[in-house]
Amino acid sequence: MGAYILRRLLLIIPTLFGIMVINFVIVQAAPGGPVEQMLAQVKGDSISATARVSGGADAGSSKAQTSTSERYRGAKGLDPDIVKDIIKMYGFDKPAHERFFDMLGNYIRFDFGDSFFRDTRVIDLVKEKMPVSISLGLWTTILVYAISIPLGIRKAVRDGSGFDIWTSAVVIVGYAIPGFLFAILLIVLFAGGSFIDWFPLRGLVSDNFDELSLGAKILDYFWHLVLPITAMVVGGFAGLVMLTKNSFIEEINKQYVLTARAKGLSENRVLYGHVFRNAMLIVVAGFPSAFIGILFTGSMLIEIIFSLDGLGLLGFEAAVNRDYPVMFGTLYFFTLLGLIMNLVGDVMYTIIDPRIDFEKQQY
Numbered sequence: 001m002g003a004y005i006l007r008r009l010l011l012i013i014p015t016l017f018g019i020m021v022i023n024f025v026i027v028q029a030a031p032g033g034p035v036e037q038m039l040a041q042v043k044g045d046s047i048s049a050t051a052r053v054s055g056g057a058d059a060g061s062s063k064a065q066t067s068t069s070e071r072y073r074g075a076k077g078l079d080p081d082i083v084k085d086i087i088k089m090y091g092f093d094k095p096a097h098e099r100f101f102d103m104l105g106n107y108i109r110f111d112f113g114d115s116f117f118r119d120t121r122v123i124d125l126v127k128e129k130m131p132v133s134i135s136l137g138l139w140t141t142i143l144v145y146a147i148s149i150p151l152g153i154r155k156a157v158r159d160g161s162g163f164d165i166w167t168s169a170v171v172i173v174g175y176a177i178p179g180f181l182f183a184i185l186l187i188v189l190f191a192g193g194s195f196i197d198w199f200p201l202r203g204l205v206s207d208n209f210d211e212l213s214l215g216a217k218i219l220d221y222f223w224h225l226v227l228p229i230t231a232m233v234v235g236g237f238a239g240l241v242m243l244t245k246n247s248f249i250e251e252i253n254k255q256y257v258l259t260a261r262a263k264g265l266s267e268n269r270v271l272y273g274h275v276f277r278n279a280m281l282i283v284v285a286g287f288p289s290a291f292i293g294i295l296f297t298g299s300m301l302i303e304i305i306f307s308l309d310g311l312g313l314l315g316f317e318a319a320v321n322r323d324y325p326v327m328f329g330t331l332y333f334f335t336l337l338g339l340i341m342n343l344v345g346d347v348m349y350t351i352i353d354p355r356i357d358f359e360k361q362q363y
Contacts, residue, residue, distance in 0.1 A: 012339045034116045034322045112329030122329040132310030136299045140232040141291045148237045152244025171238045179235030180301035186227045199227050202307035228306045247279040288341040
């Protein structure tokens with residue numbers, strides 16, 4: 001197992017490098033970069049923007065080539081020295097490949113730099129937004145598994161029954177409705193949209209959170225999470241339910257189950273003492289990857305709709321503003337975390353079922 005883990009860790013390096021290269025090329029090719037964003041601000045408010053640029057560029061910036069500034073359409077009508085200062089401030093006076101490798105060199109040391117438009121270190125922004133995203137991702141993952149596994153087992157045991165048919169209809173409807181659309185429906189119904197006003201519309205806690213007692217703080221915290229987590233759970237449990245059901249059906253029809261029943265074991269003993277361990281292998285081992293997926297990819301629209309200041313909203317704003325340090329810094333960190341979680345998932349396979357030996361696989 002040690003050799004397998006080492007190979008997987010080494011494979012992370014080219015995988016991460018490839019992902020960063022592809023995204024860097026795509027983002028660089030897209031119009032409207034940070035230089036254009038700042039040029040637009042300068043043209044809209046020349047005094048304050050000029051002061052900001054002057055503070056971010058050194059005296060040697062005047063040596064930049066005029067041809068470099070002429071590449072930006074927004075530079076027309078502006079002082080060429082200001083344009084050169086802006087280009088140098090964002091590092092665009094260097095070739096693209098040099099900027100890329102400088103960025104990777106910093107990222108290896110987990111130095112993600114400062115946000116272009118927030119005047120804050122990227123790592124501090126991530127720490128600030130992380131509690132919101134962890135709250136959504138953790139509770140959603142727990143609820144998805146808590147609902148999907150019992151329901152999937154029940155559907156497998158009663159396959160073809162009326163219960164299986166109507167729950168399948170519910171699962172299909174839940175899978176077909178996007179989470180963000182269901183979130184809007186919840187707001188209309190329960191957050192003062194058109195009917196009742198039971199739940200708050202924005203934020204993770206109330207404005208007077210610090211003044212509340214410990215018990216009241218816990219209630220207030222979960223009160224704010226009810227609608228966003230409900231929207232995420234409805235869109236996330238369908239696939240896991242069917243995966244659990246199919247895994248159990250496959251195991252129930254195997255010979256060892258028939259043998260266990262022939263020995264006179266109770267149905268619960270057969271189901272949870274023999275079938276459960278084998279059927280749950282793929283479901284439980286996939287928990288780390290599922291958590292990462294829900295945490296960093298499934299909550300962006302939910303955060304925007306419910307005004308939750310988390311990583312999803314941070315990434316959206318960074319993309320809109322072309323805040324490259326935030327975009328690439330978070331991409332690097334969470335891609336690395338996701339690759340490690342995939343490895344953890346494989347290790348969990350061997351923990352749950354020691355019969356699995358990745359060392360015997362041929363590469």
